[in-house]
Amino acid sequence: MVVNKCLAITTTRAISISASTTSPLLLVSSSLSTRNLPLSLSRPNPTTLSLNSSAKRLISFYTPPMNILNKLGFGFKSTPDQSSMENSSIAQGPDDDLPAPGQQFVQLGAGCFWGVELALQRVPGVTRTEVGYSQGFMHNPSYEDVCTGTTKHNEIVRVQYDPKDCSFESLLDVFWSRHDPTTLNRQGNDVGTQYRSGIYFYTPEQEKAAQESLEKQQKILNRKIVTEILPAKKFYRAEEYHQQYLEKGGRFGFKQSTEKGCNDPIRCYG
Template identity: 75%
Template sequence: MVLKTTTATLTSSPLPLLSSFLKPPFFSFPKLPLLKPFNSPRTLQSSSAPQMSWLNKLGFGARSSTDSAVDSSSSTSSIAQGPDEDVPAPGQQFAQFGAGCFWGVELAFQRVPGVTKTEVGYSHGYLHNPSYEDVCSGTTNHNEVVRVQYDPKECSFDTLLDVFWARHDPTTPNRQGNDVGTQYRSGIYFYTPEQEKAALESKDRQQKLLNRKIVTEILPAKKFYRAEEYHQQYLAKGGRFGFRQSSEKGCNDPIRCYG
């Protein structure tokens, strides 16, 4: 940036010359280009804090903690904290789980016989209709969850609980491996009193097996916000590199959760 100057004869007082430079605007910011989506959506989570910091300063991306506090005290909070009013298909039931990055968790449930549908999304936060960037900011309290639809005649809730415990470490608060944040917390979110009872009993059994404190929260299912389409069945569709992983029923191939 080059400031244009004019030749001036100094007088006994420099104020006229200085005033010509001090008149606003001193300079102007260039127009910023529109931000494009990241090629690897999970990359954002591994370093969400610093990226969100400078994006927020420029007016892009997730809301600030102040904005979230405003949302939390508004009507949007009560909407987000309301029950999941979606209805499963006839003869089916819903279950909802949080066990770290929802990509790998969803694939694990896709492979279970009797599971008829899976969706990844956000729940148990204070912001209505959150985006992925909102959740990654760590200010909305949402959890990355998988909502499972299953046929209770072919798949018991206990079977789903077994998959849930096997898929993650329930003793690490707000963390699964390198993924750190409240959106990675361990949680079972029940739809019926029977699911709640089964979840509590299963947690007790698991506690004895691990001999470590389990931090899994067991709470009523709240409003489910379906995640962006590119997150749905992410690993089965091939992920970032196009390496598709099988979602066939009964498949026990290792699940590789990559960005």
């Protein structure tokens, strides 16, 4: 069965208790919602409690730290507050992080970043990978924000590599092999701007090599490639549970090898 990541299933239950000096009144409400608390495969957090001056209490039964269902298609799509879209100039600025001495960065977007990261981890000469968000208009976005499709971020892997041991072209070979660059804002059943194909360069040499590689790939596929080639922008590291997700075992705890040169099939969701 194929799970479509656009399906939204969420449930909200809230209990509102109002205290009175003469007699207590208990009001219980339960409703379905597509904007509040999503179901998740992760373990729920402890109940949260907030009080206001009117002695009313709102008890939230569920606040998931890891919305894995959203990643798999059972999430919700809400619109971030407009105020959170401030500082877009920072998000649109260049990536000011520095690689290790003698090494280089490149950002690659090729659909869901879990499987792409594992493939790049296996490349000889790659010394570090991080998954995150870039090319959007929101400063410091969360995964939930990116999933709304309103921030225009892309799920990307930032690769640090040693050019003495790893050519830029070898990274591009892995990039092309991991996705279909002819589908706009989509990879299989993963649909949204965060799944678009993109090469985000740090140097003029990378830009030139990316353009030449795209033209070569265009002839091989004989279909129009929609991959964007743009300067790398501010990199926002994704939540920790996304980092090296498949190496750590994915959903089911089945760890996948990151050994250099490994050709084991990649199970994209663990």
